[in-house]
Amino acid sequence: MSTPIEIASKVKVGRPKSGTAQERHAHLLEHSLHIFMTEGVANTSMARIAAACSVSTRTIYKRFSNKYELLIAAMKHMVEQDVSAMFQLENLQQQSLEQVLTDIGRFILNRVLEPRMLSFFRIAVAEVAHLPELSRAMTVVGPERIHQMLADVFSTYARKGQLPEQNFLLAAESYCELLISGPRRRALFGMQPADWDVEAHIQFVVQLFLKGLQGMEPQNVGH
Template identity: 70%
Template structure:
């Protein structure tokens, strides 16, 4: 989904199934929310860009916030589908799977539009706590569940000890994303920042801990 910084393409597809048209509407609506902010994006504006009537939108969603949640859920499910298909789990080590998924996630959250949307979300969530909780449920919590399922898969094959997989998933995401995103938001993520080195360090730290890491990887 490519977003121009100045314009969102308008109009519904002339062909395709109802499911495809609905998906496109969600994607176009999310583009608007990302570009203009939630409070600044009206249902009428969304309808105009999507080439539908406001009545059509209200027939499907109670309000623009319900549409936003549906749009985020659609985006996350597409991302989850892409991540779980990166590699055949049965033929890969957990190290490789976490590296591939981590690379996908890191690239995604550091996209300029995603950083902009994160800023908007933080600013507006304080005024709409119920919306913030709903966004968390269809966003981060869905990613955490995907990773938890992957950890369970490896544990069932005796390739990973049984532990609190949901908490492990949350920890992996925090290690991977929190610091780079924070620096990017404040404009202090240097041009020389090495994403691959960060990813390798996080995966090794997560899987082995400081005591289990190779000396060369323990300190950078």
């Protein structure tokens, strides 16, 4: 299965001559995200996207009032594809929680450390400093969607008696921070050691997280 980033990197210039309206809409979102990622949000105009996709700016403006709405829609499309792909990981519901966290952790970390995602993260940080409302919207369609997906997974294993009841949204956010923050920070500043062992990092985070979570007293909280 191609990832959203791989799809964006392979997308051809011009509007598809065939396919459903949904497929043409997906093409617009994927190509737009590719342009945002490679050229930057500030340097990307609706006219630039329209020309690249062989559609009129009027057509795009019928769907999106500005490029930020288009950016958020493109990001949401990418995240939904990633979440769908995570749910399609082999035997997700039949594996141990440790293996599920390992598989999901590997999936998330690989996405976060892709060169285009690192580039886009730099761009997004610069943009949201001037547009706080964009920051909130991007958080909702990005991290919060992933956190909710993980919280649902934790709830499933709690019902099986393999986890104590907790605030699983907070647990999901903590897992992602343990998994992502250090490697992404080092990658952004070019400080990732050449011999860094990705799998060892994932295993350490999974063990640390699980032992901590499983050792906690149950809490009667809503999800």
